[in-house]
Amino acid sequence: MALATDLKEALLHLFFPQICPGCQSDLVNHQQLICADCMQSLPCTGFQEMAGNPVEKLFWGRSVIQHASSIFYFIPGTPLQQIIHHIKYKNNAMLGIYMGSIMGTALKNIFSPTTIDLMIPMPLHPIKENRRGYNQASLLCEGISDVLHIPYRNDVLIRQFNTATQTKKSRIARWENVADVFELHKTSSIQHKHILLIDDVITTGASTDACAEMLLKKEAASVSICSLACTM
Numbered sequence: 001m002a003l004a005t006d007l008k009e010a011l012l013h014l015f016f017p018q019i020c021p022g023c024q025s026d027l028v029n030h031q032q033l034i035c036a037d038c039m040q041s042l043p044c045t046g047f048q049e050m051a052g053n054p055v056e057k058l059f060w061g062r063s064v065i066q067h068a069s070s071i072f073y074f075i076p077g078t079p080l081q082q083i084i085h086h087i088k089y090k091n092n093a094m095l096g097i098y099m100g101s102i103m104g105t106a107l108k109n110i111f112s113p114t115t116i117d118l119m120i121p122m123p124l125h126p127i128k129e130n131r132r133g134y135n136q137a138s139l140l141c142e143g144i145s146d147v148l149h150i151p152y153r154n155d156v157l158i159r160q161f162n163t164a165t166q167t168k169k170s171r172i173a174r175w176e177n178v179a180d181v182f183e184l185h186k187t188s189s190i191q192h193k194h195i196l197l198i199d200d201v202i203t204t205g206a207s208t209d210a211c212a213e214m215l216l217k218k219e220a221a222s223v224s225i226c227s228l229a230c231t232m
């Protein structure tokens with residue numbers, strides 16, 4: 001029986017080889033999504049346990065955020081960059097949920113259903129989401145929710161028009177540019193609640209800040225922010 005299972009595994013591997021998205025090496029164990037070396041190489045920030053961490057500082061003087069952190073450093077050329085690329089552009093939804101579960105585990109000491117009422121993923125433009133088939137931040141929410149049992153909704157915060165030209169703009173212009181991009185639906189679902197905004201990568205924090213500001217204006221009790229990675 002075990003031999004038959006092994007043979008089936010071996011044949012599966014031969015005809016449908018699974019590749020680690022971080023380093024392109026062969027994944028011997030089909031249960032794994034990322035190889036052990038890449039898992040070990042993920043550059044943890046430890047920010048989630050650190051008050052006044054660099055991600056929180058991004059929002060100082062802007063929206064009043066209860067907690068902000070990123071779980072990993074985004075470093076170009078590393079397995080994590082490849083992993084994020086696979087989630088965003090290669091239809092690897094399972095990997096997105098898996099990375100969300102890693103975030104959930106990292107946030108276990110900080111957040112629970114008693115401290116966070118609702119998670120909201122940072123929205124993509126609807127056209128972009130249609131093209132991609134999903135919003136990567138929603139996948140992260142799904143994975144976090146599997147671990148922490150905090151509910152999430154992706155029909156509350158909506159992005160109105162495309163900000164594709166953003167990367168060409170200066171940092172200050174970007175902060176101004178995002179202010180009226182987001183729209184809030186079903187306002188009652190966020191009122192008097194502690195909302196956790198989830199993003200894939202935080203760079204300037206401009207978009208996240210615009211969303212936090214809107215949630216607070218519409219009477220969310222408080223807002224926290226967490227991303228898979230940050231570029232600092």
Ligand SMILES: [Zn+2]
Pocket residue numbers: 020021022023024025034035036037038039079
């Ligand atoms: Zn790997």
